[in-house]
Amino acid sequence: MNESMHSFVYYVRLLQHPTILLLICLLVLSTCTEGLRVYVQQKETDLFQHVKVTRSEQIQKDSVLSRIVSELQHTIERAIQEADGKDRRFFNHGLDGVYSRRTDAFGPHLLTSSKALEIAPFGNLFAGITKSAVETLNISAQNIDQQLSRPMPILKCPFSNVPDCSHAATSRYRSIDGSCNNMVNGLWGRSFTPFERMVPAHYANGVDEPRQTSLSGGPLPLARKISSQFHQPSLLGHLMPDLSQMAMEFGQFLSHDIQRNALSTGQDGANINCCGNNRPSSEDPCFAIEIPTDDPYYSTFNRTCMNFVRALPTPKLDCRLGQRQQLNQNTHYIDGSQIYGSETNTSNSLRAFTGGKLKTGEDPNIPNLLPKDTANTANCKLPTSNANVKCFLAGDIRVNQHPALSSLHTIFMREHNRIAAGLAALNNNWTDQVLYDEARKIVGAMLQHITYKEYLPVILGDAIMTSHDLHPLTSGYFSGYDSNVNPAIKNEFATAAFRFGHSMVHDSLKYNGNGGDRLFKDIFLNPDILYHTTGGVDGILKGLTDSYSQKVDERLSSQLTRHLFESQPGFGADLAAINIQRGRDHGIPGYLLMKAICDVDSNVHDPAVWKALKALYKNTIDIDLFSAGVSEKPVTGGNVGPTFACLIAKQFEALKKGDRYYYENSDNQAFTLEQLDEIRKTSLSKIICRNTEITSIPTNAFITSSGARNPLMSCSGVKDIDYNKWKCGWSDWGPWTPCVDFIQFRSRTCMQQKPCSANVCTNKALEEQMCGSIVYTTKIRRKEKHNRVKHYGK
Ligand code: HEM
Ligand SMILES: [Ca+2]
DSSP: OOHHHHHHHHHHHOOOOHHHHHHHHHHHHHHHHHHHHHHHHHHHHHOOOOOHHOOOHHHHHHHHEEEEEEHHHHHHHHHHHHHHSSOOOOTTTTTTTOOSOOTTTTTTOOOOOHHHHHHHHHHHHHHHHHHHHHHHHHHGGHHHOOOOOOOTSSSOOOTTTOOOOOOOGGOOOOTTTTSSSSSSSSSTTTTTTEEEESSOOOTSSSSSSSOOOOOSSSSSHHHHHHHHSSSSSOTTEEEEEEEEEHHHHHHHHHHHHOOOOOBOOOOOOOOOOOOSTTOOOOOOTTTTOOTTOOTTTTTGHHHHHEEOOOOOOOOOTTTTTTSEEEEEESSSSSSSHHHHHHSSSHHHHHHHTTTOOOOOOOOOTTTTTOOOOOOOTTOOOOOOOOOOOOOOOOGGGGGGHHHHHHHHHHHHHHHHHHHHHHHHHHHOOOHHHHHHHHHHHHHHHHHHHHHIIIIHHHHHHHHHHHTTTTTSSEEOOOOBTTOOOOOOBHHHHHGGGGGHHHHGGGGGEOOTOOOOOOOOHTTTOOOOGGOOOHHHHHHHHHHHHHHHHSSSSSOOOHHTTTOOSSSSSOOOHHHHHHHHHHHHHOOOOOOHHHHHHOOOOOOOSSSHHHHHTTTTTTSSSGGHHHHHHHHHHOTTTSSSOOOHHHHHHHHHHHHHHHHHOOBOOSSSSSOHHHHHHHHOOOOOHHHHHHSSSOOOOETTTTTTOOGGGEEEEGGGGGOOOOOOGGGGGOOOOOOOOOOBTEEEEOOOEEEOOOOOOOOOOOSSSSEEEEEEESOOOOOHHHHHOOOOOEEEOO
16 A cells, blocks of 8 residues: 555544545545545454454453463562562663763653652563563454453552542542542552553554554654754744743643653663663663764764663553553642652651741752752752752752742742741641641642633633633632542643643743843753842742743754753753654654544644655654644644644643542532632732742733733732631621610621631620710619620620
8 A cells, every 4th residue: 555545544544434534535536445445444353353252262362361471470570579679680671881870861850769660660561461462362453452451460560559548538638649539549640650541552562662663664753853854943033922931931830740750760760871882772761862964963963862761661550451651750630749749758858847837948148948959869060169059859859950940949839838827827726737738738729720720721722721611710619520530641641742831942041130041051950040149039030921932833942952951062952852752652642643533623734834744754644743733833812733732621621620629629628718719819920929029020920011911010019818718716806886775796706617626716706895984874883793794605
């Protein structure tokens, strides 16, 4: 079959719609007959596989499967035991001698948690067994998960410790790791669980190998070639009509709440250099990015290889056999885990354990920075001249990637501490734990509010916000919680769609402080400017709201595609190439399939852009999701194309409806309506005002201030949240009523809203007293004598 026939057949199968098929047939009769024949044949084969598997065949298959499992399990488990303790050489097979110190490409991202390293051998085990089963039972690539989807009780499962969620119904607070948010499926959304998928993975061997050849035969275009030719450097004038660089930065901050992939590491957590002399060519975990010899940039430096390691494998959450999956080390929910951590050890290490507060850094000149990473675990570039300058610790390890990200972390830490202090001032009997929990609950709610109220509307536009029920309410409770919705981050979203933000990044960070603007390459992993007394966090945040974002399109700043984490000229990494390679590593299906799933029209690219992209691939079916998705024309009112808008909207809908602690919910862990109304007054700009010395800022921080549409607001007018809505016990006494018959009254109310303990109010709600200048009657005088101020019951 020639190439055009191939694509046609694929299109036909993608659409799977008889009416559309018929229409196409009428139009192109000759090509159609062949296309239709193949389509029908495929359908028949599918049906055949479903129907014709008889019971005896099934039993036969099951017994073969059990044999494979027990044979392989024994071998692999023994290897896991041997690997435990000393090192995991078996699973990093062939890696002896290729460990190096940290390499340019990944910077802080390679700090994989030990928990992920413990799960990975199971990922290898499950993939290994699946491969044998697929070969022995001759299962076709499309049917692997379906055919092998039977429980395998004889296999050990890293997700078998299902938490006891019996107390979760009455818990007012989220767990730190996200467990028991869903009370039936207590592991849904927990940290260290797999990314889910919208559609089955597309691997070369069906199970775990990255796609490397075209459907039409021959190799796929190299990731770096696609990057250098299609994702060319951003143009200075190619700015977003009005989105600020803060819209870029908040997107990154948000993505670090909901996802953190786990990458392979070498011994003792050292980075693996897949470009080393004796690297294992194509074996797991190496998947180096080849640089073409005629590369427009790297060839000047004689570079032919860019480091890339594969993400660690994991079995599926239900531990059924099937394709290789990847692990999310963070809680999938929008819960502020980038601030607080996704596991108890991390969150405890960040707590001050007094007054409900988080730790702050102790710098002699700059108070209230994040706590310092004195051991420099993030491998930051620190000046030798000033020993005070250190990188920072936060709930997500990537906090130090660049100072704009660290600055957002800083103001949310400050907001937490401010709120904890505000709550403590009114409720002096609240313990450190209650203050911490309540402040964390409020900050998490604020993050959700900013996400759904301010951020997503400018990215997705009103129509998509409405069709996916993403707009927050203006009053009352949301009633859409659905315990059947799995909130887990989807691999297609994590690995392609939500990386759209990479295209919004500018070459430089606008900096209102010492030395002015900075190129990103000079500030990757460099905390220096956060310690400036003129500028610092304030100077960075001001710059983010004062500058435009780059357009979401195929172009990416060369700071990301040439100079990412650059250690010396020519030795930076390329984020566009990494995104493409990562997509292939994770088995992310091609763009056309995802576009069809989202039911997107055909003309969503500028014809010249589509032509340039198509020219790189032998077959349009092969086109990578990141490249084609990011280059679509934006949807009306939004700033991403329709395919990414669809994938992003689906994800945020699941994060809203599948989160029992979504801030607008009315369950018994909910805010009171009065508290909720306070949360609804939040905006990112107000949080910036409350936690910096900045004096004025655009009302909506994601839109640059442009006259009446988004005027500058003065920070001096920004109010704090009204802590009275969180007060336990009696309110202050109201005013005395007018004097009637020489008596007047005043009252107070008992504030028993959550999280106050019951019976917080003893004593009386109403008082009366004598008043007016009177000639006392005997009766009144007697009353006064016995009971000058009289209390009434609660
Ligand atoms: C200067 C700004 C940024 C830099 C330097 C940066 C850098 C990176 C790097 C190095 C990775 C890891 C790539 C890999 O190994 O697969 C990554 C992943 C990612 N980035 Fe960015 N990024 C930036 C901004 C953004 C923005 C604005 C967004 C979204 C709006 C974003 C969303 C993501 C997502 C979703 C991932 C995947 C994370 C995971 O699953 O672990 N990034 N980024
Ligand atoms: Ca989270």
